Amino acid sequence: MVYAVNNEKAQAREEIDVGGELIRMTNNVISTMTMSQRCSDSENEAGEVRKLVKEVAELTGKFNLSDFIWFCTNVDLQGFGKRLKEVHLMFDTMTEKIMKEREEARKKEMGGEGHAAKDILDFYLKYQKMRAQK
Numbered sequence: 001m002v003y004a005v006n007n008e009k010a011q012a013r014e015e016i017d018v019g020g021e022l023i024r025m026t027n028n029v030i031s032t033m034t035m036s037q038r039c040s041d042s043e044n045e046a047g048e049v050r051k052l053v054k055e056v057a058e059l060t061g062k063f064n065l066s067d068f069i070w071f072c073t074n075v076d077l078q079g080f081g082k083r084l085k086e087v088h089l090m091f092d093t094m095t096e097k098i099m100k101e102r103e104e105a106r107k108k109e110m111g112g113e114g115h116a117a118k119d120i121l122d123f124y125l126k127y128q129k130m131r132a133q134k
Contacts, residue, residue: 023050034120035098048094055087099125 009016027049064080066072076082102121 020050035102048090052087052090052094055083055090059084059087 059080062078062080065077066075066080099121103125106122106125
């Protein structure tokens with residue numbers, strides 16, 4: 001698919017975002033290993049993941065005054081708390097969507113049993129189901 005898109009852009013003499021393609025490929029390799037599915041097939045999905053990673057890196061790398069001045073601990077002077085909640089919600093929404101899709105696919109494939117764990121996400125869902133039954 002990447003080859004086809006890049007080939008079309010090359011034929012049309014359009015520029016190719018090599019960095020974006022590498023990030024998309026890396027996301028797809030990691031998601032294939034962990035969830036047996038590609039995570040960022042479209043440009044939009046890849047953009048969401050890229051934005052999320054950028055926000056996390058930005059928030060972890062910035063100096064937070066509240067961490068060093070003890071009487072400002074509970075005050076969000078720079079707005080990092082609000083941004084962190086937004087990033088957490090974005091990540092949580094994306095993860096929930098992936099897990100719900102996988103649970104539905106497992107129910108269809110195995111009739112709700114889910115005996116054969118295939119990847120890390122399957123192991124996690126199976127473990128979660130076992131904990132819920134205790």
